[in-house]
Amino acid sequence: MLAVPAALTGAFALLPLVYLVIRALERGPAFAWGVVSADRTAGLLGNSLRLTVVVVVATWVLGVSLAWLTERTALPAARLWAVLATLPLAVPSYVMSFSWLSAFPGISGFTGAAVALSLACFPYVYLPVAAVLRGADPALEEAARSLGHGPWRTFRSVTLPQLRPAAVGGGLLVALYVMSDFGAVSLMRYDTFTRAIHTSYRASFDRTPAAALGCVLVLITVALVVAERRTRGRARYDRTGRGSARPAQRMPLGRAARTAALGWSAAVALAAVAFPVGTLCYWIAVGNSATWAPGPLWEAAVATVGVAAAGAVVTVLLAVPVAVLSVRHRGPLARTLEHASFAGHALPGITVALAFVFLAVRYAEPLYQQWPLLVLAYAALFLPLALTGVRAALLQAPESLEEAARSLGRGPFATLREVTLPLAAPGIAAGAALTFVVIMKELPATLLLRPTGMDTLATRLWTHTDNFAFAAAAPYALTLVLIAAVPSYLLGRHRP
Amino acid sequence: MTDLSVRALTAGYGKAPVLDRLDLDIPSGRLTAVLGPSGCGKTTLLRCVAGFLRPADGTVTVAGRIVAGPGRHVPPERRAVGIVAQEGALFPHLTVARNVGFGLTSLPRAERAPRVEAMLELVGLAGLGSRMPHELSGGQQQRVALARALAPRPSVVLLDEPFNALDTALRGDLRDDVRAALAATGSTGVLVTHDQEEALSWADHIAVLRQGRVAQHGSPQELYAEPVDPWVASFLGDAVLLPGRHEGGRVLTALGAHPLTPGSDSRLTVGTAVLRPEQLQLCSAEAAPVRGSVTRVRFHGHDALVAVALADGTTVRVRHPGPVSVVPGDETGLRVQGAAALRATAADPPGAAGGPTKKSTDRPPRAGLPTG
Numbered sequence: 061m062l063a064v065p066a067a068l069t070g071a072f073a074l075l076p077l078v079y080l081v082i083r084a085l086e087r088g089p090a091f092a093w094g095v096v097s098a099d100r101t102a103g104l105l106g107n108s109l110r111l112t113v114v115v116v117v118a119t120w121v122l123g124v125s126l127a128w129l130t131e132r133t134a135l136p137a138a139r140l141w142a143v144l145a146t147l148p149l150a151v152p153s154y155v156m157s158f159s160w161l162s163a164f165p166g167i168s169g170f171t172g173a174a175v176a177l178s179l180a181c182f183p184y185v186y187l188p189v190a191a192v193l194r195g196a197d198p199a200l201e202e203a204a205r206s207l208g209h210g211p212w213r214t215f216r217s218v219t220l221p222q223l224r225p226a227a228v229g230g231g232l233l234v235a236l237y238v239m240s241d242f243g244a245v246s247l248m249r250y251d252t253f254t255r256a257i258h259t260s261y262r263a264s265f266d267r268t269p270a271a272a273l274g275c276v277l278v279l280i281t282v283a284l285v286v287a288e289r290r291t292r293g294r295a296r297y298d299r300t301g302r303g304s305a306r307p308a309q310r311m312p313l314g315r316a317a318r319t320a321a322l323g324w325s326a327a328v329a330l331a332a333v334a335f336p337v338g339t340l341c342y343w344i345a346v347g348n349s350a351t352w353a354p355g356p357l358w359e360a361a362v363a364t365v366g367v368a369a370a371g372a373v374v375t376v377l378l379a380v381p382v383a384v385l386s387v388r389h390r391g392p393l394a395r396t397l398e399h400a401s402f403a404g405h406a407l408p409g410i411t412v413a414l415a416f417v418f419l420a421v422r423y424a425e426p427l428y429q430q431w432p433l434l435v436l437a438y439a440a441l442f443l444p445l446a447l448t449g450v451r452a453a454l455l456q457a458p459e460s461l462e463e464a465a466r467s468l469g470r471g472p473f474a475t476l477r478e479v480t481l482p483l484a485a486p487g488i489a490a491g492a493a494l495t496f497v498v499i500m501k502e503l504p505a506t507l508l509l510r511p512t513g514m515d516t517l518a519t520r521l522w523t524h525t526d527n528f529a530f531a532a533a534a535p536y537a538l539t540l541v542l543i544a545a546v547p548s549y550l551l552g553r554h555r556p
Numbered sequence: 557m558t559d560l561s562v563r564a565l566t567a568g569y570g571k572a573p574v575l576d577r578l579d580l581d582i583p584s585g586r587l588t589a590v591l592g593p594s595g596c597g598k599t600t601l602l603r604c605v606a607g608f609l610r611p612a613d614g615t616v617t618v619a620g621r622i623v624a625g626p627g628r629h630v631p632p633e634r635r636a637v638g639i640v641a642q643e644g645a646l647f648p649h650l651t652v653a654r655n656v657g658f659g660l661t662s663l664p665r666a667e668r669a670p671r672v673e674a675m676l677e678l679v680g681l682a683g684l685g686s687r688m689p690h691e692l693s694g695g696q697q698q699r700v701a702l703a704r705a706l707a708p709r710p711s712v713v714l715l716d717e718p719f720n721a722l723d724t725a726l727r728g729d730l731r732d733d734v735r736a737a738l739a740a741t742g743s744t745g746v747l748v749t750h751d752q753e754e755a756l757s758w759a760d761h762i763a764v765l766r767q768g769r770v771a772q773h774g775s776p777q778e779l780y781a782e783p784v785d786p787w788v789a790s791f792l793g794d795a796v797l798l799p800g801r802h803e804g805g806r807v808l809t810a811l812g813a814h815p816l817t818p819g820s821d822s823r824l825t826v827g828t829a830v831l832r833p834e835q836l837q838l839c840s841a842e843a844a845p846v847r848g849s850v851t852r853v854r855f856h857g858h859d860a861l862v863a864v865a866l867a868d869g870t871t872v873r874v875r876h877p878g879p880v881s882v883v884p885g886d887e888t889g890l891r892v893q894g895a896a897a898l899r900a901t902a903a904d905p906p907g908a909a910g911g912p913t914k915k916s917t918d919r920p921p922r923a924g925l926p927t928g
Contacts, residue, residue: 460645463608464701466632467639468659469708482649 063393065381070400072378072436073443076415077403080278083271083418092272100256101273105280108253111173111245112238116231118178122328123185124227128215129321131193133311136322144329145186146552149494150544151336152501152518153180154243154525155537159339161247162530172248177238179332184237185230187551192226193219211311224291232288236281240408243503247525253277254408258504267414274411285402340538347531356520361539364500364516367431371438372446372496376488378439379446384476387454388462402444409504412441416509434509438499446495453487454480493547500544517543558617559584559744560605560712565614567604568768573612574600576768582712582761587738587745589755592765593791598748601765602714605746606639607632619711638705638713638743643721644697646689652676652700653685659708675703678737695726702734706741713738715747719754731758752792756780764788780832782819785899789830794861796836796872800829800898807896810870811836811846814896821898830897833861833875837891838882844889848872850882864888 084092095101129135130142148156157176160167167175196219204214245252253273261270313321379401386398404412416437420428427433457480465475481488503518510519517540524533560582568574574597582588592598603609605616607623607630615625618637623630638659646655656672663671676682679699689697698718705713715734719727735758738745749755755762756776763773772784783789786797798809802825806813809829816822841847848864851871860880865871874890882888 458645460641460643461647463606463632464639464641464645464647464704465658466608467606467635467637468704469633469661470658471631471633479647483647 062381062385062389066385066394066397069378069382069443070397073401073403073440075419076407076412076440077278079415079418080271080274080407080411083267083414084275086271087268091268092275095269095272096276101253101276104251104253104256105276107170107251108239109280111170111177111250111252112235114174115177115181115238116234118174119182119185119234120227120231122178122182123230124189124223126182126325126328127186127190127193129325131190133321134313134318135325136318141325141329142190143549143552144325144333145190146183146548147545148180148332149183149497149548149551150541151180151332152243152503152537152540152544153177153237153241154247154503154522155340155541156180156332156336157244157247158521158525158530158533158537159336162343163335163339168248169250170248173245173250173252176244176248177241179328180244181234181237182328182332183548184233185227188226188230189223192223196222228288228291232284235284239277239280239284242408242410243522254410257408258410261410261414267418270414271411274408277408277411281407337538337541340534340541343531343534344538347534356515357535357539360515360517360520360536361543363514364518364540365543367434367438367506367516368496368499370431370435371442371499372492374435375439375442375446375495376450376492379443379450379491380488383447383450383454384480387451388459398447401447404441404443407441409441409502410508412437413505413508416440416505429509429511431511431514434506434511437505437509438502441502441505442495442498445498446491449491449494450484450488453484453491456487457483490551493551497544497547497551500540558582559619560746561617562601562605563615563617565601565604565611565616567600567609567611567614568597569600574768575604575611575614577614578765578769580763580770580773582744582746584744585742586760587735587747587758588761588763589747589749589759590763590765591749591752591755591792594750596765597768598750598765599716600768602639602716602746602748605712606637606714607635636708636710636712638708638710640698640701640705640713640715640718642717644689644694644701644718646697646700646704648689650689651685652681652687652689652692655689655700656685656704656707658704662708671707672703675707676700678706678740679703680733694722695730698722698730699733702737706737706743709741710743712744712746715745717749718747719749719751727754756792762792764791782817782897783830783899786828786830786902789897789899794833794873794875796831796833798829798831798870798872799826799901800896801826802898807898809896810866810868811872811890811892814892814894817895817897819897821900824898824900826901827898828901830899831892831894833873835892835894836872836874837893838862838864838874838876839889839891841887841889844891846890848888848890850884850886850888852884853880853882855880862888864890866890 126141126145130138130145135141153176156179157172160172160176200222201214201218204218205211209217240254241252242254242258245255246258254277257270257273257277260273261267382397382401385394416433417428420433461479461483462475465479466472470478501518503522506516506519507522510516517536521533521536521540524530524536558581562578562580565575565578566573578597578601580601590598590601600609604611604624605618610629611624613626616623618635622628623635647658650658653669653672653676656675657668660668660671672685673682676685679702681696681699681703684692684696689700692700701718718734719731722730731754747755747758759776761774762776762779764771764779766787772779772788779788779792783792783795786795789795790797798811800807800809802816802822805816805822807816807829811831814829814831846866848866850862851865852863854861854863859875859877862874862876862880862882863871864874872890
């Protein structure tokens with residue numbers, strides 16, 4: 061019975077992909093191959109991959125080190141640092157770029173893009189790794205210690221392997237983000253694959269080259285996802301024992317270690333949160349009332365919150381049937397639907413947007429440049445994000461409780477409504493909050509699909525930064541960061 | 557009259573069936589324990605009865621209605637089968653009262669609260685309805701789980717090792733209270749357990765499961781006195797198993813000649829004689845017909861188990877009440893009281909490693925000592 065909404069979701073998620081392939085092959089495979097095999101393409105691809113590798117490694121270092129410090133050591137004010145490590149979620153990568161660029165124009169290029177993206181993306185690693193460290197059974201580490209391993213060896217041989225799935229999963233999200241990022245690399249003037257797709261689309265009305273390049277991006281993404289699956293291997297990482305977990309002992313820090321730990325945490329928070337916010341405040345201070353008016357700012361803020369909220373709700377609603385099916389009724393159908401729903405991961409915002417433009421113009425003219433179409437595009441883009449959250453939340457509701465409800469006379473739907481969903485609600489809400497933040501920051505699809513005359517904070521600030529009007533862009537950027545900080549802060553405090 | 561009847565039930569996960577054409581009748585209004593070592597299929601049986609697992613073949617009848625059979629699968633919510641899960645499975649987001657009232661949707665609203673209160677009183681938790689599950693102790697949680705299962709007045713209540721997670725002192729009390737609550741409501745209770753002591757002391761009837769089939773079914777006394785084979789004998793309590801020979805209505809073993817139990821097959825001439833350690837007594841070595849040397853003394857407080865090696869190398873165990881005066885190395889005499897059961901010796905002697913296809917978990921956990 062759940063299969064019908066789940067199948068609809070899967071089909072919906074595949075729409076942009078189908079569009080992409082049709083478009084790419086519109087002028088024959090030879091033409092598409094010509095575009096893909098051009099010399100420039102290989103160079104761009106190299107640029108993209110280089111940036112991805114560097115950013116993923118940097119986010120691993122930042123995310124794992126901060127997670128360990130905040131969860132497992134006697135770091136003073138650990139809760140504060142934990143919140144600060146989540147807050148970069150609220151800073152869009154192009155705002156990060158903008159603030160660094162406006163302070164240090166020389167950073168432009170590869171270095172700038174790598175710095176901005178690493179600082180903006182490391183919470184994707186920090187959050188899952190910190191969650192695993194919090195939930196891991198301390199008995200395992202105690203066993204290693206009692207078997208003669210020192211603290212450092214225990215961390216390497218017991219703790220790190222437990223963190224691997226979370227770190228690799230977070231790294232995958234970072235890699236996908238970097239591969240399809242448009243804002244940060246454009247501001248930093250670093251030529252990547254996604255930027256080339258954008259340029260190619262802007263350069264002419266011929267969509268075929270852009271679609272052909274998009275297909276290459278899809279293939280790379282598929283390769284990344286498959287690689288991540290491979291690393292999961294056969295080991296299980298959940299708790300084998302029963303009973304409630306004891307919280308782990310925090311490692312005491314000596315004077316020197318404490319200073320170093322505090323210094324590192326503070327340096328990251330400074331670079332990723334305080335610095336961008338400070339720069340924005342500086343630009344607001346040097347600007348004058350002529351550069352920005354409260355009216356458009358208010359309108360943009362309202363529009364942003366409106367579409368982001370609608371997008372988050374629709375995305376989560378679409379994700380629930382697929383997640384329930386994949387968690388409770390494992391089988392080929394459920395697996396296929398789950399994979400289909402992950403298609404959005406593979407597609408940069410611009411291609412999804414193009415697909416929806418195409419479909420609307422052809423088949424649903426009245427929807428074109430209306431906000432429902434924008435909301436649907438968000439849903440297609442961020443379905444994987446919501447799905448991951450909803451799935452994890454559903455796994456928190458033990459099956460034995462559902463069985464108890466069934467034996468007490470509840471049908472499958474009543475059980476879902478009265479037992480499973482209430483138990484999963486906090487996790488589902490967290491998934492919605494994350495989707496909300498990500499939609500707020502979304503740029504390429506919003507630029508293309510927003511209704512005529514509607515501006516979001518992101519599009520406003522983009523128009524201004526494109527012209528290096530930093531003082532004019534700053535108020536929009538700051539408002540965006542402040543609004544996004546609220547759900548980000550809650551996410552950092554959410555304890556699954 | 558039976559509330560639960562299982563016929564030729566075959567079920568499992570994947571290819572190899574866990575239940576193999578199992579037949580079982582549970583008498584109404586009585587408490588039955590389904591006892592077996594881990595891996596014997598008792599949990600699979602419970603899930604088939606509850607409706608969480610579709611059997612491959614066979615039928616399950618609850619209160620005269622076929623709920624699982626060829627082409628028929630009644631979903632769990634329409635079976636009227638209550639369940640008390642291993643760790644209670646209380647809904648953590650609902651209060652105790654709402655947990656207990658969860659299955660009462662068909663009851664008129666006005667009758668729900670009094671029924672909930674009555675059920676909580678029945679399990680000794682009157683007045684705790686407004687608590688949340690996590691505010692209760694483990695034993696209290698199990699009581700709530702029982703009240704919740706009993707509230708809709710199901711025909712059968714299945715208890716899935718519900719006392720496992722509790723400490724020993726608490727377990728005894730809770731067992732008695734659960735027994736009383738089930739009896740008070742006239743419910744048919746089925747307790748699934750691997751703990752033979754629990755089964756013997758708790759149930760009116762015991763069904764011993766082995767490798768997906770019922771090895772023996774009867775009252776605890778019957779099963780203890782007349783185990784159907786050496787495996788059941790050593791699974792249900794301690795057993796002294798000795799090679800025996802039937803001669804003129806008596807069984808001859810290394811311990812002497814013993815009367816034959818009424819349940820023994822008189823046509824069997826050679827087999828395994830089953831005695832219980834409490835039938836053996838220590839006495840002074842001089843006057844005794846059988847002698848041996850003490851090899852080990854295991855003190856239990858109320859009694860002690862003394863292992864004695866006989867002259868032919870066989871070791872037997874003696875349950876000696878009260879304080880023991882012997883120590884390992886002492887020479888002692890042995891006397892036997894009561895009858896011995898004579899059973900066909902199994903191809904796989906209990907306590908020894910089984911045949912090549914037999915998993916080690918099929919071995920009874922408290923098998924008797926090697927019988928030579």
